[in-house]
Amino acid sequence: MNQNKNQQIADIFASVESKSIFDNKQNASQSMTFSYLFFSDVRKDITDQNKYRFARELVEFADQSGFHAVYFPERHFYEFGSIYANNSIMAAYFAPLTKNIRLRTAAVTATLHHPVEIVENWAMVDILSNGRVDLGIGNGWNKADFVLSPDTYHDRVNLRNERIPMIQKLWRGESIEFAGPDGEMFSTRVFPRPIQPEINIWYVSASPQGFEYAGSMGYNIFTMLYGIDLNELEKKIKAYRKARAKAGFDPEAGIVSLMMHTFVHPDAEWVNRVVREPFKDYIRSSLAPHMKAAGKKLDQQEMEKMVDYSYARYFQTGGVFGDLSMCQKQIDHARQVGVNDIAFLQDFGIDYAAVKDSLIYLEQLVKQNQ
Template identity: 30%
Template sequence: MRSEAVRFGIFTTLEDAGLAHDAGYEEFLDQAVLAEELGYDSVWLAEHHGSAYGTIPRPSIFATAVAMRTSRIRIGTLVTILPFCNPVRTAEDWAMVDVLSGGRVDLGVGRGYQPSEFALMGADPTFSREVFSEGLEVLLGLWRNESFSFTGKHFTLRDAQVFPRPIQSGGPPVWVGALSPEGFAVVAKHGLNLAMQPTMMPMPVLKDAAVEAARTLIDHGRRPESIDFPLQMMVHIAPTKAKAREIAHEPINWFFDRVLTKVPGAQGPAAASYEFYKQVADQMSGAVSLASLEEAGIVMVCDPDQAIETLTQLQTDIGTKQFSAWMRFGGLADEHVRNSMKLFAAEVMPHIPTDSPTPAAFTNSEIEPFTTSV
C-alpha cells in the first residue's frame, strides 16, 4: 500500500541537451501527466536564465501549462529566484497560478547563485541576501494580509493589495532554499520550512545543514514534529544497479560538466556571502565521475532495493517527509525517464516507511554531526 506520510515528486530544470525547446516542453508536460497517473504527489520546476543548464526562465508560465494538463498533482518551484523580479509581481503571478490550478501551488524561493544569471538580469549578487529577505517579507505580507505596507531599503509599499487573491488561505506554502545560518534565521522568522538539494553538496554536509536548520527553528519555537525539509535529488532507477549506471552516466556527465562552471568562484572571485559555493567549487574542481558522485551521496543511481535503503536512512537522519526525484536530466531519453518513474512508483514508493519520526539529532545537541568539513 502507498505510504500516506511521505510525499513524492518529480523535478526538472528542463536542460537544453539538443532537443528542440518545443519538443522538450511537450516531453516534460507528458511526464507530468504520467507522474499524476502513477501516484506522485508533486511536480517541481527550477528557474534559470541564459544557458543550456535550464530553460524555464518564468516558472509561473510553465506551472500554468502543467496545471492545465493535470487535475490533482501539486505544482511547485525549487526555486523561484526572488532578487530577479519585483516581489509584487511574484506575488501576483503565483496567486494567479494558484487560482488557475485550483489551489495546487507550492512556492520554493531562493536568492540565486549563478554569477552569469545575475549579470544577465542586471542584478548585483553582493546584495542578493538583503534583496531576498525584503522580497520574501513583501511576498508573504501581500498574501497573508488584505492590505500590506512595507518600508525597506529596496522596496516600499503603502496599502498594497494583490488581485487575484490566492485560493489557499494565506497563500501557497512557501519553502526557502538556504544553506547558511543567516538563511536559517530567515526561515525561522517567517515560520517557514527549508527546501534542500545535494546537487553540489555531499550528503553528509547536507545532513549537517538540516540538523543545524532544525535546531535553529526549534530555538525559535517551532515544534520538532512540524519540521519538513523537502529534499530533491538526481535519480535513475533500473532493475539492476549496473543497468542504472549504464543508462545514466553520460547524461550525468553532461549535467555536471556544465553546472560546475556555474558555481560562484568557478570562473572568478565569488561575491560576498557566497563563500560556501566557493568552497564547493574548490572541492569539485577536478574531474567529476559517477563513482565520485555516488560516494558523496549526491545522486541515486541504483536498483529499487538500494533506493528504499537510502530513503529510509534519510528518514532516520533528517526526517524526510517529501522527496522529489530529478529523473529528467542531461538529455536522458524520454523512454528511460518514464521507465525510471514507473519503477520508482511501483517498487520504491510503496515500501518507504509511513512514519518519519523526529530525528534525535534535531533535539539533542550532543549528537555528533555527519561530517566535520565541507
C-alpha cells in the same frame, strides 16, 4: 589535482544543483513524500518542443502515481536550464492538466522580481490550479541573471529575507506601500486574490546559516547535497529543527525537501551504463557559469578529473540510482537523517525512452514507501 581541490570544485557543481495547504502540524519526521524536480535538460539532440513534451509526460505520470509535488526552477541566459526561464508560465500550463500534485518552485528568484509581480503571477496559478501552489524562494547566484535587476545583486541575501514577509502579506490580501515614479508612495494590494489564504514557503539553501534562518522564520526548506553526504546533511537538519523550536515553532513540523538525481531499474549495472555519460555531460554543462561565478578556471585535464570525481560521488552516495533495494536504502537513509520530501531529478540528459521505460520501477519505489 589533489582530493581537496577535487572536493572544492565538486562542491561548486553540487550547489547548482496536501491537496490544500500542507498540514504542517503533522509529525513531519515520521512521514515521507515524493516529488519531481525539473532543472536542466541540456540535450542538444532534442528540440525544445520535445523537451516540454517529455516534461509533460513526467508531470502527468507524477500526478497519477502518488507523487506530492512537482518543482519548477527559474533559469536565465544560459543553455543549462534555459527552457525554464519562467516557472509561473510552466506551472500555469500544468495547472489544468493535473489534479493532485502541488505546483511548487525551486525557486522563484525573489531578488529579480518585485514582490507584487511574484504574488500576481502565482495568485493566478493558484486560481487555475484550485489552490495547489507553494513557493520556494531563492536569492540568485549567477551575476549575469541580474541584468534583470542590476541593483539587487550585492545585497541579494538580505533582500530575499526582506521580501519573503512582503510576499506573505500581499498573498493574505494586506496592502504595502511601494515607491512609484518620482518617489511617490502607493498603497498596493494584489489582485486577483488567490484561493489559499496563506502561501507555504520553502527557503532554498544549502548553507548552515540558511538552515538556521529558515527554522527561525518557520519556513520549510529545499536543499541539495552541497558537497556533503546524508550524514553531514543530518547536522544541518538538526540545527534547522532546533532553530524552529527556539523561535516557538513546532520543531518537527517543518518540511525538509531534498533534490536527488534518480534512475531506478532492476539491472543496476545497466543503470550505471545508461546514466554515466549523460550525467557527466550534465556536470560539464553546469560548470561554466558556476566556475565563472566562483572566479575559478580549469584546464581540460582538471575538468575531466572533477567530472569523474563528481559522478562517482553522486552515483554512490548522492542520488537514488540502481535497483529497488539499492534505492530503498537511500530513501531509508534520507528519512533517518530527517528528510521528509525527496524531489526526484531525472532531466539530466538520460535517454527519454529509457526514463519512460523505468517509470514503473520508480512508481513501485514510491508506493512501497506510502
